[in-house]
Amino acid sequence: MHPEIDRYAGLSSPIHSWDCGLKIxxxxxxxxxIATIDGLIATGIAFGLALVFLWVxxxxxxxxxxxxxxxxxxxxxxFFLLPLQYEFGSGWSWKSENLGLALTITLRALxxxxxxxxxxxxxxxxxxxxxxxxxxxxxxxxxxxxFTYRYLFVYLDQLxxxxxxxxxxxxxxxxxxxxxxTYGNMVGMLLFTSFEQTExxxxxxKSRGYDGHIRILYEPARQPLDWLKLTVLIILSIVLALGDRxxxx
Amino acid sequence: xxxxxxxxxxxxxxxxxxxxxxxDFTLDVPCGETWGLIGPNGAGKSTLLLLLDGLLKPxxxxxxxxxxxxxxxxxxxxxxxxxxIVFQNADDQVFCPTVFEDVVFGPLNxxxxxxxxxxxAHEALSKVGLDGYESxxxxxxxxxxxxxxxxxxxxxxxxxxxxxxxxxxxxxxxGREELIAILGQTDCTQIIATHDFEMVLxxxxxxxxxxxxxxxxxxxxxxxxxxxxxLDAHDLVQPSWLPYLKGMG
Numbered sequence: 001m002h003p004e005i006d007r008y009a010g011l012s013s014p015i016h017s018w019d020c021g022l023k024i025x026x027x028x029x030x031x032x033x034i035a036t037i038d039g040l041i042a043t044g045i046a047f048g049l050a051l052v053f054l055w056v057x058x059x060x061x062x063x064x065x066x067x068x069x070x071x072x073x074x075x076x077x078x079f080f081l082l083p084l085q086y087e088f089g090s091g092w093s094w095k096s097e098n099l100g101l102a103l104t105i106t107l108r109a110l111x112x113x114x115x116x117x118x119x120x121x122x123x124x125x126x127x128x129x130x131x132x133x134x135x136x137x138x139x140x141x142x143x144x145x146x147f148t149y150r151y152l153f154v155y156l157d158q159l160x161x162x163x164x165x166x167x168x169x170x171x172x173x174x175x176x177x178x179x180x181x182t183y184g185n186m187v188g189m190l191l192f193t194s195f196e197q198t199e200x201x202x203x204x205x206k207s208r209g210y211d212g213h214i215r216i217l218y219e220p221a222r223q224p225l226d227w228l229k230l231t232v233l234i235i236l237s238i239v240l241a242l243g244d245r246x247x248x249x
Numbered sequence: 250x251x252x253x254x255x256x257x258x259x260x261x262x263x264x265x266x267x268x269x270x271x272x273d274f275t276l277d278v279p280c281g282e283t284w285g286l287i288g289p290n291g292a293g294k295s296t297l298l299l300l301l302d303g304l305l306k307p308x309x310x311x312x313x314x315x316x317x318x319x320x321x322x323x324x325x326x327x328x329x330x331x332x333x334i335v336f337q338n339a340d341d342q343v344f345c346p347t348v349f350e351d352v353v354f355g356p357l358n359x360x361x362x363x364x365x366x367x368x369x370a371h372e373a374l375s376k377v378g379l380d381g382y383e384s385x386x387x388x389x390x391x392x393x394x395x396x397x398x399x400x401x402x403x404x405x406x407x408x409x410x411x412x413x414x415x416x417x418x419x420x421x422x423x424g425r426e427e428l429i430a431i432l433g434q435t436d437c438t439q440i441i442a443t444h445d446f447e448m449v450l451x452x453x454x455x456x457x458x459x460x461x462x463x464x465x466x467x468x469x470x471x472x473x474x475x476x477x478x479x480l481d482a483h484d485l486v487q488p489s490w491l492p493y494l495k496g497m498g
Contacts, residue, residue, distance in 0.1 A: 006346075124346050150344060200341040203304045207334045208402065209326075209358030217353055217363050 019226040021131035026233035027119035033237040042244035047107040050114040057118040254438035260310035272462040283439040285449040288459030289484040294442035332410040333403030339395035343387035355406040373405035393424025413441040
């Protein structure tokens with residue numbers, strides 16, 4: 001199964017129908033604000049907002065949770081380790097004031113990650129990239145995003161085929177020298193074969209006139225409602241930023 | 250030489266650290282004809298197609314397409330607007346999220362308007378019998394369907410010259426027959442690198458036999474394919490059914 005971020009791009013919701021460029025602009029601003037807030041209450045509100053946007057976008061919660069597990073893999077140890085403090089003489093102690101900090105960091109990271117889904121998961125990925133291009137993001141950066149996303153699937157396909165080939169010849173993975181050597185060979189071969197395929201894909205694109213500029217059948221037709229949605233997000237971002245600094249500390 | 254689609258003169262190309270490539274290769278392909286390139290693996294068939302599409306640069310010699318030398322500055326882009334290439338592996342050619350977006354990719358990159366690209370894409374899909382496949386995901390199609398999408402991506406650019414790299418490889422008998430029918434109906438100049446002698450007999454007007462990077466002989470499919478001694482001398486095997494075909498006239 002491919003890890004497509006835009007698997008739910010075909011759904012219908014107020015976020016799906018929002019102009020792609022304005023949507024990216026609005027959510028980027030909100031994410032930026034969330035990244036700068038410090039207070040636990042404001043972070044909690046931001047987390048709640050992220051959940052609301054996810055609910056409005058109708059993207060499957062199971063799909064998001066499956067992607068969040070990698071973020072949680074880093075956050076959970078941090079959450080438990082941060083309140084622990086070592087002092088000479090008295091050893092390890094539990095600092096409850098650090099628990100608030102751990103919770104803030106965890107909620108902030110989760111809120112930002114969750115907001116990525118309504119931002120990029122509610123339109124086909126290449127349309128999002130085209131919108132970034134229209135917003136003036138450098139072409140080189142967009143190409144990097146586009147090719148990383150495209151070639152991720154190529155690498156995963158190659159990896160799947162190689163694992164099948166290894167299994168069919170009786171490979172039993174283990175924590176031993178032979179397994180590590182086999183994995184090393186697999187990664188080397190994966191890079192080699194995938195590089196060749198990416199070359200062929202690029203050749204195919206060049207032969208059809210690709211010059212680094214994304215051209216797709218999508219013309220942004222911004223309606224007043226799109227601007228209204230952007231205004232709402234800007235107001236939310238301002239209120240969250242001001243609230244964190246003035247009222248919620 | 251306006252009646253020539255392709256004029257290849259004393260072309261030389263070598264891959265680094267490989268014996269494969271082309272050596273003093275010369276060939277003229279008149280407009281409107283379908284040519285088959287046959288030869289053993291490593292004879293230079295695919296290399297020749299990549300050189301013709303400007304994806305490789307010759308070390309010496311010249312290629313003229315529709316009277317325009319590929320040595321001229323900026324000629325490759327203008328030549329590419331008049332030709333298309335169907336790669337051996339359709340997975341390298343179809344990379345967009347939907348069939349339709351893949352087919353419009355070429356026309357849009359060649360500067361056509363959305364409406365024109367839209368019409369050409371529908372026309373191309375219709376030609377390859379894929380009406381109704383517009384919103385399908387290319388990666389989920391069968392091998393034969395993917396190949397037809399790959400051909401549609403090229404037909405949508407309205408090329409005057411189409412290059413095919415082993416188009417029947419990996420297709421089931423039905424898919425192969427459908428593909429041969431499509432090639433037979435196409436009225437532009439076609440150059441097909443293939444091991445499929447039956448397809449050559451059905452589709453091609455002329456054949457060029459390649460061996461060790463050189464063009465050994467050109468002629469009608471019957472002149473080349475019925476000459477068992479010639480095929481044997483260049484590591485090709487005449488199919489057992491071919492002499493019977495000759496006997497039947």
